Amino acid sequence: MAEQQRGRRAIEVGPTGRTVAANIARLRERRGLTTRQLSGVLERAGRPIPASGITRMEKGERVVTTDELAALAVAFGVSPSALLLPLTNRHDERVEITGGGEVDALRAWEWGIGRLPLKTNPEKERTELAEFSLYGRPQWLQDHVRFVVTGSLSGEGGLTDDARRAISEAHRRFEQETGESVDLETFTRAWLRAASGEGSDG
Template sequence: MTDEKRRPRPAAQYGPTAEVVAANVARLRKARGLTIYGLSGLLEKAGRPITPSAIAKVEKQQRQVTVDDLAALAVAFGVSPAALLLPLDDDPNHRVEVTGAGQVPASSAWAWASGRQPLKLTPGREEAELLEHQLNGLPSSQVRMRQQPLWRALQVAEESTGRLLRKSSVFVEGDDEHFADQVHQARRALERVAAELDHLESTRAGEAADLKRWAEDAKKPKGEDSDGPSVD
């Protein structure tokens, strides 16, 4: 046997995301009230068997999780894959480490994992990179929907109200002016949503009226326009 054949295989390299996956498997298993044997049974029924000892090794970062394992675990726990890949923290003031990206704001990591935006945006190219992200990472129906003004207004409203609710959960003395400003921003964002809804409703009503008129015109005798019979 050659020296090369005798050489032991290098140990698997575990990055920051693997560490989070291991912690989340343990967290979700306990939250579901499952032992490693119970979880193993669920995975076997799902057609992706993982032995109890292998599950214990996953939680100790002694066994790699394949993409098929990850999908099966997410199904067994009743969560999205993102709930395994990221910590349960979306505070924009906190940072999480993502393999290949380094430290990023927790809120950005979750927006990326949920398909809302790229993990990082280049200053001056935000709009282009967001569009590329959607075109390359979402079904075409989702891309079309996200290009609508109403969708964009809803996104802004969600972000504004989210900041407001986070702010309202912690009282800071002397911060009334900042809080009032966030209330104003959230109100303006919701008013924009209402305006876009009104516009969508009026557009739909106009289209319905046009269709009705065209249908009535199609029923008229040939040579008769909408103002009455034609005169030679």
């Protein structure tokens, strides 16, 4: 495992650190940026990292701080979860999360986007789900997520263009990430029910 020497103490880069390293390299290349160009973007954003530091990050030889991770996510135009979580070809691939062990990629991403806990105890699942929602997100965001789609309904009872685009993109991601094929109409009905809180057991 790669280590970073800080004074007399070696810092070990764990599984999430290795994922971050791979994602920085992947996203930088996808954006068509050299390490020097990315360094310039970060410097203009007020969080300078030298090109040599970016190279060491990508090799897992330099620990990425939380501020640097946030700045990199902004520079790449992605959420922090796009750096923290492994990009896999299938939803059922096993991935390793620091402190959480191995889980399916889909569960890791659901956790990373704040939808579900990484793991639950079957005997305490309802409590753990409620606490995850209560402690993990502000109440106003939960209300926003619940009503955003139904609030996008037009006066005639149809969906606005923005709502249709949002649902279509969610449908595409769902099929891509799960490998399941669901027709758009069925997916739309399910999403509207979820957004309005229908069918929830609390």
